Amino acid sequence: MKHKNFAGSLQRFVQGHVVFMAFLMALAVFCVNIILNPRSLNRNAFGSILALTSLLALSGAGQTMVVITGSGIDLSAGSIMSLTAILSVQLMNGANQHIGLCIVISVALGALLGLCNGIGVTKIKLPSMIITYAMSNVITRLQFIVTEGKPTGSAAPALSAALSYRVLGLFPAILFYCVVLSVLLFVLLRHMKYGKRLYLLGDSHSVAHYTGIANDRMVLLTYVLAGILYGVAGLIGAGYFAYVTCGMLDVYTMRSIVAVVIGGAVLTGGKGTYFGTIAGALFMVVLSNCLAVLSVRDCVQNIIMGLVIIGVLTLYNRDKSVRQ
Amino acid sequence: MKRLLYRLKTAPYFTGLILFLTILALNVVIQTPARFFSAANINSLVAKNLPLILITMSQGLLMMSGVIDFSVGVQVSLSNVIAIMIPQSLGLPIWVGWLCAVAGCVAVSAFNGFITTYLRIPVLLSCYSMVFVVKGLNVLIMPKPQGSVPPVIYKTYDSVLLGFLPFSALILAAVLLFWLYLKRTAFAKALYATGGNLRHAYSSGINTSAVRMKVYLIAGVINGIAGLCMTAMTASGDPNAGEVYGLKTVAACILGGISMSGGWGTLSCALYGALLLILTQNGVSNLFNFLSRAIPGFSVTNYWQNFASDLIILLALILTVFTNKAMMGSIKKQADYLALGGKRNEA
Numbered sequence: 001m002k003h004k005n006f007a008g009s010l011q012r013f014v015q016g017h018v019v020f021m022a023f024l025m026a027l028a029v030f031c032v033n034i035i036l037n038p039r040s041l042n043r044n045a046f047g048s049i050l051a052l053t054s055l056l057a058l059s060g061a062g063q064t065m066v067v068i069t070g071s072g073i074d075l076s077a078g079s080i081m082s083l084t085a086i087l088s089v090q091l092m093n094g095a096n097q098h099i100g101l102c103i104v105i106s107v108a109l110g111a112l113l114g115l116c117n118g119i120g121v122t123k124i125k126l127p128s129m130i131i132t133y134a135m136s137n138v139i140t141r142l143q144f145i146v147t148e149g150k151p152t153g154s155a156a157p158a159l160s161a162a163l164s165y166r167v168l169g170l171f172p173a174i175l176f177y178c179v180v181l182s183v184l185l186f187v188l189l190r191h192m193k194y195g196k197r198l199y200l201l202g203d204s205h206s207v208a209h210y211t212g213i214a215n216d217r218m219v220l221l222t223y224v225l226a227g228i229l230y231g232v233a234g235l236i237g238a239g240y241f242a243y244v245t246c247g248m249l250d251v252y253t254m255r256s257i258v259a260v261v262i263g264g265a266v267l268t269g270g271k272g273t274y275f276g277t278i279a280g281a282l283f284m285v286v287l288s289n290c291l292a293v294l295s296v297r298d299c300v301q302n303i304i305m306g307l308v309i310i311g312v313l314t315l316y317n318r319d320k321s322v323r324q
Numbered sequence: 325m326k327r328l329l330y331r332l333k334t335a336p337y338f339t340g341l342i343l344f345l346t347i348l349a350l351n352v353v354i355q356t357p358a359r360f361f362s363a364a365n366i367n368s369l370v371a372k373n374l375p376l377i378l379i380t381m382s383q384g385l386l387m388m389s390g391v392i393d394f395s396v397g398v399q400v401s402l403s404n405v406i407a408i409m410i411p412q413s414l415g416l417p418i419w420v421g422w423l424c425a426v427a428g429c430v431a432v433s434a435f436n437g438f439i440t441t442y443l444r445i446p447v448l449l450s451c452y453s454m455v456f457v458v459k460g461l462n463v464l465i466m467p468k469p470q471g472s473v474p475p476v477i478y479k480t481y482d483s484v485l486l487g488f489l490p491f492s493a494l495i496l497a498a499v500l501l502f503w504l505y506l507k508r509t510a511f512a513k514a515l516y517a518t519g520g521n522l523r524h525a526y527s528s529g530i531n532t533s534a535v536r537m538k539v540y541l542i543a544g545v546i547n548g549i550a551g552l553c554m555t556a557m558t559a560s561g562d563p564n565a566g567e568v569y570g571l572k573t574v575a576a577c578i579l580g581g582i583s584m585s586g587g588w589g590t591l592s593c594a595l596y597g598a599l600l601l602i603l604t605q606n607g608v609s610n611l612f613n614f615l616s617r618a619i620p621g622f623s624v625t626n627y628w629q630n631f632a633s634d635l636i637i638l639l640a641l642i643l644t645v646f647t648n649k650a651m652m653g654s655i656k657k658q659a660d661y662l663a664l665g666g667k668r669n670e671a
Contacts, residue, residue: 073448075571120642124642124645125645126578126641126642126644126645127578127584129448129574129584130574130575130578130584130641131641133571133574133575134575134634134637134638134641135638137634137637137638138631138634138635138638141627141630141631141634141635142631144627144630144631145625145627145628145631148625148627149625149627254452257449257452258449258452261446261449266446267446267448267449297464298460298463299459299460299461299462299463299464299467300460300464301460302456302457302459302460302463303456303457303460303461303464304460305453305456305460306453306454306455306456306457306460307453307457309449309452309453309456310439310445310450310453310454313445313446313449313450313453314439314443314445318443318444318445319444319445319446320444321444322522322523322526322532323526
């Protein structure tokens with residue numbers, strides 16, 4: 001019996017400290033990685049882990065907010081990122097003069113596509129998964145039409161330099177954008193009216209409605225904000241990778257969702273923080289880095305990745321039992 | 325007549341049927357009736373798209389019981405690679421390979437069902453992780469597209485019986501007949517109850533976990549059969565061919581009128597939804613061919629065709645809302661009428 005109590009208290013501890021657990025798991029995987037392959041502990045690898053984590057965390061910012069509203073998940077994240085990345089790379093074309101214009105276009109385009117998603121969810125009342133999936137298909141096709149399948153150009157050198165510059169030879173500059181964004185989001189979600197309403201809305205739509213919150217307007221606003229964040233993340237991705245192909249950042253859709261969930265958000269809404277998303281992103285990146293360092297074949301990597309996600313979710317993201 | 329109209333309007337497949345008939349009419353107009361209804365055209369349409377239709381049906385079953393599975397797409401590929409690789413690398417007879425293919429899909433589905441119903445992982449995430457696992461398995465079994473099947477199999481699959489009946493339509497009919505049988509059993513009632521409201525179903529004495537497990541197993545069998553159809557259609561194996569189907573089937577089910585939250589819909593909804601996707605693709609490519617013949621100098625890339633068909637699907641999804649509203653309106657009217665003491669089906 002004592003053993004069962006221990007397991008129970010362990011489970012309670014895990015469920016109470018999800019963000020901490022995600023960091024801990026990332027650390028554990030990183031340690032395993034170093035023990036198995038000591039050479040992987042170098043500045044370059046460490047820097048690239050941080051950079052990729054930052055990129056994933058940036059793309060997960062919008063997703064976190066959408067998940068908190070409890071209206072579902074946003075499957076158009078990756079395709080919006082790809083579209084803004086492709087457009088800005090084509091516009092910049094290796095020169096510095098259009099950076100400002102690119103930022104404006106990315107934000108405007110993200111906002112527009114987010115608005116379409118939001119209208120689909122709130123006014124037309126389709127499941128968000130379906131409307132954002134259909135939107136992402138259309139957006140991906142648009143990329144192919146705009147570029148005729150072969151994007152040209154490269155990111156502006158100034159932008160690339162501003163993103164891939166390593167402070168002290170270790171911390172990539174992209175990390176600082178991520179930190180700035182996380183502080184902004186923390187203030188927005190925890191200390192502003194908008195954030196408090198968002199959590200209340202996610203907890204219970206009807207309670208929020210009776211409290212006097214305009215639910216539809218909140219959800220719409222969230223999708224627009226999320227769209228803007230995807231647009232900016234796409235621009236940053238373009239600057240970081242310098243060259244793009246059609247649909248290159250599409251993988252970030254699912255990665256961001258998993259990062260958000262590993263970070264303790266619940267798909268029914270009302271729970272989750274941006275720090276959790278960062279922790280989840282770190283775990284995902286460290287895990288895939290570890291598998292890559294061990295030179296496991298791609299397909300085995302996929303299998304291990306899937307099983308680990310299942311295991312992690314079993315630990316702390318289970319639905320309520322029907323008996324309760 | 326009025327009664328018939330009413331029954332049609334309140335049937336779950338109302339949405340799917342309306343959209344399907346619209347797109348069918350457009351297709352017939354573009355392709356001319358004689359060409360569209362020719363046996364060869366119907367055969368190629370059904371035979372080429374049977375895997376998609378079948379997995380849409382298995383997705384429909386799952387959605388009716390309140391769960392979703394994106395991994396149906398990769399399961400088709402799993403069945404495909406097993407059916408090719410077991411005879412090829414182990415030298416076993418083909419039927420062993422095909423049985424193993426179906427068994428493989430059932431095993432994957434069962435595992436998926438176990439983690440969603442008994443471990444209670446949120447269904448969207450569990451099936452997403454399963455996509456990873458199965459995708460990896462597929463490439464592990466067959467690293468690159470290869471293999472062949474005996475000519476007799478793909479010739480049979482492509483044949484037209486009695487001059488008008490495609491062989492592939494028989495497989496479809498078999499699945500539909502199975503559904504017609506299933507619909508009359510107590511299991512179907514339990515399925516709808518589980519999908520409609522899990523807790524109410526549980527408290528009325530239904531073993532909801534077992535019901536969902538059974539649905540997963542049935543879906544696994546259908547996915548396996550879909551994979552075999554894919555094998556017969558392409559006459560080779562491709563580990564990555566099925567992944568795109570995963571989310572498409574969910575969209576098809578919604579288009580057909582199956583509710584995402586479960587408990588509403590029939591398999592004919594899934595059929596109409598899948599046919600809608602197929603005919604959209606077909607109609608758009610025919611339209612562009614027609615335009616390029618009719619207008620000299622008109623030429624567009626494949627990208628525009630894909631864009632147009634995806635845009636039409638987005639619009640169709642938006643349209644489902646209005647048909648749903650019409651349907652719900654008449655159901656509500658009937659309910660009000662019954663509450664006042666009227667007789668059924670006379671509203």
